[in-house]
Amino acid sequence: MLLLEVISGERLPRPDKGKMRFHKIANVNKALDFIASKGVKLVSIGAEEIVDGNLKMTLGMIWTIILRFAIQDISVEETSAKEGLLLWCQRKTAPYRNVNVQNFHTSWKDGLALCALIHRHRPDLIDYARLHKNDPIGNLNTAFEVAEKYLDIPKMLDAEDIINTPKPDEKAVMTYVSCFYHAFAGAEQAETAANRICKVLAVNQENEKLMEENEKLASELLEWIRRTIPWLENRVGEPSMSAMQRKLEDFRDYRRLHKPPRVQEKCQLEINFNTLQTKLRLSHRPAFMPSEGKLVSDITNAWQGLEQVEKGYEEWLLSEIRRLQRLQHLAEKFQQKASLHEAWTQGKEDMLNQRDYESASLHEVRALLRRHDAFESDLAAHQDRVEHIAALAQELNELDYHEAASVNSRCQAICDQWDNLGTLTQKRRDALERMEKLLETIDQLQLEFARRAAPFNNWLDGAVEDLQDVWLVHSVQETQSLLTAHEQFKATLPEADRERGAILGIQGEIQKICQTYGLRTSTTNPYIILSPQDINAKWDLVRKLVPSRDQTLQEELARQQMNERLRRQFAAQANAVGPWIQGKVEEVGRLAGGLAGSLEEQMAGLRQQEQNIINYKGNIDRLEGDHQLLQESLVFDNKHTVYSMEHIRVGWEQLLTSIASTINEVENQVLTRDAKGLSQEQLNEFRASFNHFDRKRNGVMEPDDFRACLISMGYDLGEVEFARIMTMVDPNATGAVTFQAFIDFMTRETAETDTAEQVMASFKILAGDKNYITPEELRRELPAEQAEYCIRRMTPYKGPGAPVGALDYVAFSSTLYGESDL
Numbered sequence: 114m115l116l117l118e119v120i121s122g123e124r125l126p127r128p129d130k131g132k133m134r135f136h137k138i139a140n141v142n143k144a145l146d147f148i149a150s151k152g153v154k155l156v157s158i159g160a161e162e163i164v165d166g167n168l169k170m171t172l173g174m175i176w177t178i179i180l181r182f183a184i185q186d187i188s189v190e191e192t193s194a195k196e197g198l199l200l201w202c203q204r205k206t207a208p209y210r211n212v213n214v215q216n217f218h219t220s221w222k223d224g225l226a227l228c229a230l231i232h233r234h235r236p237d238l239i240d241y242a243r244l245h246k247n248d249p250i251g252n253l254n255t256a257f258e259v260a261e262k263y264l265d266i267p268k269m270l271d272a273e274d275i276i277n278t279p280k281p282d283e284k285a286v287m288t289y290v291s292c293f294y295h296a297f298a299g300a301e302q303a304e305t306a307a308n309r310i311c312k313v314l315a316v317n318q319e320n321e322k323l324m325e326e327n328e329k330l331a332s333e334l335l336e337w338i339r340r341t342i343p344w345l346e347n348r349v350g351e352p353s354m355s356a357m358q359r360k361l362e363d364f365r366d367y368r369r370l371h372k373p374p375r376v377q378e379k380c381q382l383e384i385n386f387n388t389l390q391t392k393l394r395l396s397h398r399p400a401f402m403p404s405e406g407k408l409v410s411d412i413t414n415a416w417q418g419l420e421q422v423e424k425g426y427e428e429w430l431l432s433e434i435r436r437l438q439r440l441q442h443l444a445e446k447f448q449q450k451a452s453l454h455e456a457w458t459q460g461k462e463d464m465l466n467q468r469d470y471e472s473a474s475l476h477e478v479r480a481l482l483r484r485h486d487a488f489e490s491d492l493a494a495h496q497d498r499v500e501h502i503a504a505l506a507q508e509l510n511e512l513d514y515h516e517a518a519s520v521n522s523r524c525q526a527i528c529d530q531w532d533n534l535g536t537l538t539q540k541r542r543d544a545l546e547r548m549e550k551l552l553e554t555i556d557q558l559q560l561e562f563a564r565r566a567a568p569f570n571n572w573l574d575g576a577v578e579d580l581q582d583v584w585l586v587h588s589v590q591e592t593q594s595l596l597t598a599h600e601q602f603k604a605t606l607p608e609a610d611r612e613r614g615a616i617l618g619i620q621g622e623i624q625k626i627c628q629t630y631g632l633r634t635s636t637t638n639p640y641i642i643l644s645p646q647d648i649n650a651k652w653d654l655v656r657k658l659v660p661s662r663d664q665t666l667q668e669e670l671a672r673q674q675m676n677e678r679l680r681r682q683f684a685a686q687a688n689a690v691g692p693w694i695q696g697k698v699e700e701v702g703r704l705a706g707g708l709a710g711s712l713e714e715q716m717a718g719l720r721q722q723e724q725n726i727i728n729y730k731g732n733i734d735r736l737e738g739d740h741q742l743l744q745e746s747l748v749f750d751n752k753h754t755v756y757s758m759e760h761i762r763v764g765w766e767q768l769l770t771s772i773a774s775t776i777n778e779v780e781n782q783v784l785t786r787d788a789k790g791l792s793q794e795q796l797n798e799f800r801a802s803f804n805h806f807d808r809k810r811n812g813v814m815e816p817d818d819f820r821a822c823l824i825s826m827g828y829d830l831g832e833v834e835f836a837r838i839m840t841m842v843d844p845n846a847t848g849a850v851t852f853q854a855f856i857d858f859m860t861r862e863t864a865e866t867d868t869a870e871q872v873m874a875s876f877k878i879l880a881g882d883k884n885y886i887t888p889e890e891l892r893r894e895l896p897a898e899q900a901e902y903c904i905r906r907m908t909p910y911k912g913p914g915a916p917v918g919a920l921d922y923v924a925f926s927s928t929l930y931g932e933s934d935l
Contacts, residue, residue, distance in 0.1 A: 137164045198287065198294060202226065205233045211246045217287040218280045224252025224272070227293075231259055234297045238263055249276050266292040306875035307894045313872055314899045316396050317929055323389045324401055330382050331407040337375055338415045341367075345419070345426040357434050364430060365741065368762075379416060380770055383409065384777045391781040394857060397930065424759070431749060438747070440514050442585045447505040451523055453578060454498055458530055464488075464642075465537035468544075480639020482545040483560050487567040487641045489538060494571045499531050562619040563640035569612055570643050573651040576602070580658035587750070589673045596666050603659060613652055620645050676748045683739040684753035690732055691756040694764040697726060701771045711793045712783050719776050726772055733765055778853065785856050799859055802826065803852050813849035869930040876922035885910035885919040 128140045141163045199214065206212045209229040214220045221227060223246050232241040238259050244252055253272035260266040269289045275281045386409055389401050469481065506524035510517050579602070586592050638644070701722060740758040743751070786796055806814050806822040814822065816839060823830055823838070842854040879894045880886035891900040907920035
């Protein structure tokens with residue numbers, strides 16, 4: 114009974130006093146009852162055999178006591194007592210040379226295993242480097258003596274018996290080794306505490322690294338946006354079309370080369386942020402709050418601002434190019450018409466200032482008068498041209514043409530000259546009418562020539578002007594209209610040629626009459642300065658310009674047909690790519706909200722979809738190439754499709770973001786499942802319940818839906834309890850419960866996680882029950898990296914009785930689970 118009290122540490126019933134046989138049997142029965150009360154089954158061991166001195170029964174009972182109270186409570190990683198003790202010995206002696214513990218008999222014969230156990234926990238007691246495998250007696254005696262002297266472990270074994278026995282007694286060796294286990298139990302407890310601290314610190318260090326990476330990536334992305342927006346907001350136009358084309362090419366480079374990597378960085382930043390928040394939530398750390406100005410909402414707002422400015426910049430570029438294109442067309446037209454008018458007015462002022470009628474004969478005066486009539490008719494015909502030139506100049510001014518000053522100067526000179534021509538014309542008419550009363554003879558044939566030649570000449574001038582006119586068309590139909598008008602003009606040429614023959618016939622008749630009657634001939638018609646040679650020259654010019662106009666129109670038709678083919682080519686691809694992207698977005702949405710097998714199968718399906726999307730990128734690139742060809746051809750409209758390149762780009766970016774977000778959501782579910790110990794059936798049940806109450810099928814439950822879901826699962830909810838649960842699943846009060854928050858709520862109360870109190874208790878074990886810990890104790894019990902991490906982060910201990918350099922592990926543990934300073 115005394116042995117049981119000593120080895121178990123408990124009090125037994127008072128023994129019966131007396132030395133008679135029944136007293137001894139009663140006391141032995143009390144001992145056996147105590148052993149049985151501890152769950153030990155005694156087979157064939159009775160009090161009578163013990164009292165009668167049965168050596169086999171006595172030894173069996175003693176071994177049962179030792180096994181129950183000294184060995185049975187040993188447990189390493191949920192193994193049995195014997196296996197746990199053996200595993201403990203193997204782990205402690207693994208680093209030592211010549212030691213290989215496989216059992217409790219032959220593995221201990223050379224004494225090195227016992228010396229290794231002592232040296233592992235008390236290296237100051239044995240110099241293991243001096244031990245030799247060929248000196249087993251010395252090794253065993255050294256271990257027995259050190260254990261007895263310094264560890265209070267009695268010498269239970271004999272060195273010579275162990276060496277001389279082929280297989281030492283297993284129970285004796287196991288009993289002796291168990292004494293070392295109990296002697297070093299405190300050190301084992303410290304090691305367990307150190308492992309717990311290492312685990313907590315490793316999680317914290319990994320989270321800090323993710324936070325720093327998030328901050329760096331967010332800073333770089335925001336800096337790029339900050340630098341890019343001023344460039345896109347610069348709306349200072351260029352005076353020339355080539356300069357604006359360079360601006361458009363720079364914008365295309367930005368779209369193709371500079372922006373896509375930033376889109377990927379933004380997507381990766383959102384994925385990293387969600388992963389970090391999931392890890393913090395699973396380890397019961399406070400949520401990560403990025404520094405000011407770097408929140409997810411800040412990045413989203415900055416990106417939206419960039420997109421808005423980018424869209425405005427592109428619209429501005431296209432409108433500027435259209436404006437410059439129209440300005441260039443108007444300027445060329447103005448210069449052409451001004452040159453034609455100036456060529457027509459050349460010499461007109463000198464002619465109107467002549468006083469040739471003073472010495473002219475009656476016929477000459479009459480001829481001068483008729484010539485003046487023809488000039489006035491020609492002048493009136495040019496009135497519209499002058500007004501057209503003024504209108505072109507005014508439109509160039511309204512469109513802010515960069516050479517408006519020179520245009521205005523030339524237009525003003527033309528208008529001033531035109532007013533002067535009108536004044537001079539009126540003065541000459543007054544003079545000729547005064548002379549008309551004196552002169553009556555006139556050559557009717559010359560008058561007829563002048564009357565018919567003047568309008569024909571105006572027709573020729575108009576035809577030359579029309580044939581040399583420049584145009585601006587945007588479609589095949591407009592070009593066809595020009596071709597139709599040109600064909601109609603060519604149809605009038607035979608009639609015009611007959612009119613030319615008639616006019617030239619009048620001049621021939623004049624010459625015939627003069628020759629017949631011997632009249633004085635003149636090389637000029639007194640009624641008109643236009644000669645038959647002039648008419649023929651203009652007629653030849655018209656005939657020369659007609660085929661040139663044909664060729665130019667045909668080339669323009671070919672160019673417009675090519676543009677039409679580019680439109681149809683782009684439309685064919687866009688009408689295929691647009692619905693494909695829309696279908697993929699819907700398919701990814703269905704995968705995200707359905708019950709498609711295990712999470713790994715869902716992840717495999719999503720990865721396959723992601724690969725399919727990546728493989729489809731070539732179609733987008735080809736569409737970009739067609740779009741670039743359209744823009745290089747200055748084609749900005751397309752009636753064959755409702756999809757613009759901007760729509761395709763936005764849909765493609767939305768598809769990439771959707772598949773990445775869905776994959777990240779499934780990855781977070783895998784993390785949650787593994788961390789919470791959920792089975793696939795539980796996850797499927799959670800998903801089925803969530804989908805059933807997600808009435809709007811938008812991936813979230815509204816508060817009323819969430820309440821109905823909880824009631825269906827057996828929760829008895831009052832208003833206060835439901836409000837408390839809503840603060841857990843919707844801390845930001847968005848009015849929506851996500852699937853991840855739903856899973857966290859369903860598994861939160863059953864999860865086994867580390868707490869600040871457990872970390873404090875672990876540090877207290879390492880510190881030897883002190884309220885502080887020293888750097889030396891941290892370096893001795895923890896790995897070097899994590900020990901230095903603790904020393905840098907722990908604040909000095911301010912309590913009484915602490916040595917210099919003591920650290921406050923209580924405040925440090927609270928910081929790990931409190932407000933983050935990162």
